Amino acid sequence: MCWSVPGKIINIKGKTAEVEVSGIVKNISLDLLKEASRGDYVLVHAGYAIQKVDEADAKFTIEFFNNKGKNV
Amino acid sequence: MFKFVDEYRDKDLCRRLAEGIIGISKKPFTIMEVCGGHTMSIRKNGIHKLIGSNIKLVSGPGCPVCVTSQKDIDKAIALARLNNVVVCTFGDMVDVPGTSVTLAEVKAEKGNVRVVYSVQDVLSFAKNEPDKHFVFIGIGFETTAPTIAAAIMQAKAEKIKNFSVLALNKTMPAALKAVLEDKDAKINALISPGHVSTITGTGIYKFIVDDLRISCCVAGFEPADILRAIYLLAELRENNKVSLINAYERAVKENGNEKAKYIMYEVFDSADAEWRGFGVIPASGLRIRKEFADLDAEKIFKIDVGASKEIKGCICGDILRGIKEPKNCKLFGQKCTPMKPQGACMVSSEGTCAAWYKYGE
Numbered sequence: 493m494c495w496s497v498p499g500k501i502i503n504i505k506g507k508t509a510e511v512e513v514s515g516i517v518k519n520i521s522l523d524l525l526k527e528a529s530r531g532d533y534v535l536v537h538a539g540y541a542i543q544k545v546d547e548a549d550a551k552f553t554i555e556f557f558n559n560k561g562k563n564v
Numbered sequence: 565m566f567k568f569v570d571e572y573r574d575k576d577l578c579r580r581l582a583e584g585i586i587g588i589s590k591k592p593f594t595i596m597e598v599c600g601g602h603t604m605s606i607r608k609n610g611i612h613k614l615i616g617s618n619i620k621l622v623s624g625p626g627c628p629v630c631v632t633s634q635k636d637i638d639k640a641i642a643l644a645r646l647n648n649v650v651v652c653t654f655g656d657m658v659d660v661p662g663t664s665v666t667l668a669e670v671k672a673e674k675g676n677v678r679v680v681y682s683v684q685d686v687l688s689f690a691k692n693e694p695d696k697h698f699v700f701i702g703i704g705f706e707t708t709a710p711t712i713a714a715a716i717m718q719a720k721a722e723k724i725k726n727f728s729v730l731a732l733n734k735t736m737p738a739a740l741k742a743v744l745e746d747k748d749a750k751i752n753a754l755i756s757p758g759h760v761s762t763i764t765g766t767g768i769y770k771f772i773v774d775d776l777r778i779s780c781c782v783a784g785f786e787p788a789d790i791l792r793a794i795y796l797l798a799e800l801r802e803n804n805k806v807s808l809i810n811a812y813e814r815a816v817k818e819n820g821n822e823k824a825k826y827i828m829y830e831v832f833d834s835a836d837a838e839w840r841g842f843g844v845i846p847a848s849g850l851r852i853r854k855e856f857a858d859l860d861a862e863k864i865f866k867i868d869v870g871a872s873k874e875i876k877g878c879i880c881g882d883i884l885r886g887i888k889e890p891k892n893c894k895l896f897g898q899k900c901t902p903m904k905p906q907g908a909c910m911v912s913s914e915g916t917c918a919a920w921y922k923y924g925e
Contacts, residue, residue: 494628494707494759495601495914498568498815514566521684523714524824533568535762535815538654538704539682540711543762543821545568549813553792554571 496537498545501530511536568814572786581791582614589798594620594750596886598740599757600627600914601785607923609787615794625739625839625884626757628703629656629912633838636732637662638869640701643730643861644670644677652686653701655679656912659905663873683715690719690727699861702729707759709733709850710824713831716852716859730861731852734837736760737768738848744776748887753779753797755790758812765820766810773808784812831856840908841881880907883916890920897921
């Protein structure tokens, strides 16, 4: 429906970012984000960054898995 | 290492989560995964076979190609037949059978259909080939609509005159209401679409929890994400609770992406839309606002396609409503295969029939 993949911003030129997704670098529009910086992870969909991936929340999810993983 | 992806594909973790689901889930339970991306991930990873027999997973209307009505497919084909017009579209659309032909067949005949990854590609075409008019077939839900709106605003600002959009975008809330209020579809809970939610936020599902008393869990797309969502929904079910949970915290915020929503509604108004399998659903689509009428292909080209007809025996509509499965379709796997698709759900890379055909029942 809306395939999106997480990629890392390696360079920014104006409103376009070079984003590395699993080894491939693509020019991605930052038009839909309030702000983004080099090193940020973003969700890429159809040539646009649609959201920043929150590293802290990602860790939280992993901890959930590890706890739930242990309890079950 | 594919960060934010590989961690959520850990086999041992998925096995333990699946065992956990079987451990806590006792009551019969039907969950609809709305999004075609979830359907594909479930089938690809065999999740439906890991979680025990009393939980049934049902696909919903969350594949943008599949829900595009026959009339709208015929409109795209009619545009492609015009001289000096190049129709640009996401790849899946080219093989969806129209009433008489497909876009792929028009492409072979006239050569003026191009498959693109992004609407940005179409803007580049328009700048580099000023002698042609480029029409982008704008399908997709709230995830994709802001990208198209941003491109329309860019075209206006940069005075790109040979670019327009056939706006076929759709929005989720009204369609979910239509699905859940359908007495034939007995749905107990929803796995809510993760990437629509990165834009909209989680609030769009509140009415489902509060008014329809059906739990919703926003989920990511990796196997552990989906298993976690099923686990959380099963927990609610067993404790007779109804709630809205965000289990895709790394990408979805409660208010979503405010800038993207602002841009979307700068360019589009909410409008009635025709969905395959549902007919017209009020306030379930997006129409280009009159300030951007010079970029609206419907206004520029006045397309009349007459009566549209679906392929006899195709039950894609019922599959999208969650009341039938591909195995209930006489054409499935016989006359309708990925090589010769009869219905949109077999064409799309997120279609339910494509998932069943590729990964089995």
